[in-house]
Amino acid sequence: MFIINVATNDPFRVIRRFEEKPGRLLAITCPEGEKRYNLIYSLDT
Numbered sequence: 001m002f003i004i005n006v007a008t009n010d011p012f013r014v015i016r017r018f019e020e021k022p023g024r025l026l027a028i029t030c031p032e033g034e035k036r037y038n039l040i041y042s043l044d045t
Contacts, residue, residue, distance in 0.1 A: 002043045011037040 003026075008014045011028060018025070023043035030037050 004041045004043060006039045006041065007036050008039065009025060009036055011039055014039055 004023075006014050011031075012015065016040060021043060025039060025045045026042055028037060028039040029040070
């Protein structure tokens with residue numbers, strides 16, 4: 001299992017891209033004062 005942190009300005013595009021992969025979205029965070037979202041995924045191997 002891999003844990004991946006994806007930083008993006010467009011979280012919906014990333015979510016759609018990861019829908020086809022064998023993984024799960026664990027968390028979505030947006031640090032205060034920043035415009036980038038962090039999406040945390042776990043990918044099964």
